Amino acid sequence: MSVEKITAESIRAMKARGEKIAALTAYDFPMARLLDESGVPLLLVGDSLGMVVLGYPDTTRVTMEEMEHHVRAAGRARTRALLVADLPSQSYQTPEKALSNARRLVAAGAEAVKAEGGREILPQVRAIVAAGIPFLGHLGMLPQHVLEEGGYRVKGKTESEQQSLMTDALALAEAGAFGMVLELVAPRVAREITQRLAIPTIGIGSGQDCDGQILVTPDLLGMLPWYNLKHVKPKLNAAEQMRAVVKQWKESVTQ
Ligand code: KIV
Numbered sequence: 001m002s003v004e005k006i007t008a009e010s011i012r013a014m015k016a017r018g019e020k021i022a023a024l025t026a027y028d029f030p031m032a033r034l035l036d037e038s039g040v041p042l043l044l045v046g047d048s049l050g051m052v053v054l055g056y057p058d059t060t061r062v063t064m065e066e067m068e069h070h071v072r073a074a075g076r077a078r079t080r081a082l083l084v085a086d087l088p089s090q091s092y093q094t095p096e097k098a099l100s101n102a103r104r105l106v107a108a109g110a111e112a113v114k115a116e117g118g119r120e121i122l123p124q125v126r127a128i129v130a131a132g133i134p135f136l137g138h139l140g141m142l143p144q145h146v147l148e149e150g151g152y153r154v155k156g157k158t159e160s161e162q163q164s165l166m167t168d169a170l171a172l173a174e175a176g177a178f179g180m181v182l183e184l185v186a187p188r189v190a191r192e193i194t195q196r197l198a199i200p201t202i203g204i205g206s207g208q209d210c211d212g213q214i215l216v217t218p219d220l221l222g223m224l225p226w227y228n229l230k231h232v233k234p235k236l237n238a239a240e241q242m243r244a245v246v247k248q249w250k251e252s253v254t255q
Pocket of ligand 1: 025044045046047048049086138181183204214215216
C-alpha cells in the first residue's frame with residue numbers, strides 16, 4: 001500500500017477514478033492514529049465533538065478554543081489521512097473572521113476546514129480558498145442551525161428545497177470547495193447533486209449514491225448507547241464491552 005500523504009487534491013482525484021471515499025470523525029490522538037492505521041483517507045475533527053465528547057445537547061456551543069484543543073490532539077497523530085476541521089458555530093460570520101479562524105485551525109494542525117452553508121457563506125469560502133486553505137462544504141441538515149430549525153430533518157423533499165440544494169452545491173464547487181458533505185439529504189437529490197458535480201460528495205444519512213460516506217466514529221463503534229440513530233447501525237457494541245471489562249476488572253480488584 002502506498003504511504004503517500006493524502007491531500008485535498010487526492011480526495012478529489014478519488015472521484016475522478018470512481019473510487020469511493022470512506023471518512024470518519026476523530027477527536028483525539030488515539031482515535032486519529034487508529035483510524036489512520038485502518039486506511040481511512042479523510043478524518044474530520046467535527047464539531048460533533050460537542051455532543052459526543054463534551055456532552056453538550058447540540059453543536060451550537062462549541063468554541064474555537066475547544067476545536068483547537070481537539071485538532072491539536074488529533075494532529076499529533078501525524079496522519080497519512082487528510083485532517084479536516086470544522087469551523088464551529090459563530091466563527092465564520094464574515095470573510096475576515098472565517099479566514100482568521102481557518103488559519104487558527106490550520107496552525108493547530110488541520111489541513112483543510114469545513115463550514116456549514118451554501119450561497120450565504122460564499123464570500124467566506126472564497127476568502128479561505130484564496131488563502132490556499134482547502135475547503136470542504138456541508139449542505140443539507142446543518143446541525144449548527146438545529147435550534148432555529150427545531151430539530152434534525154431530511155432536506156430536499158420539496159421541489160424548492162431540491163432546487164436550493166442544487167444551486168448551493170454548484171455555487172460551493174464554483175467557489176473552490178474540494179468536496180462537500182451532504183447530511184440528511186433525500187437520497188434522490190443527493191444522487192443528482194453527485195452526478196452534476198466534478199468534486200466528491202460525502203454523504204451521511206443521504207443514501208448510497210454519494211461519492212463517499214462519513215460517520216461520527218462513536219456512532220459506528222456503539223460508544224453512545226443512550227442515542228438511537230436511524231442512519232447508522234453500530235458495528236461494535238463498544239459501550240457494552242467496556243462496561244463488561246471494567247466490571248470484571250473491578251471485581252478482580254475488590255474481591
Ligand atoms: O461534526 C461532524 O461530525 C460532522 C459530520 C456529521 C459530517 O459535520
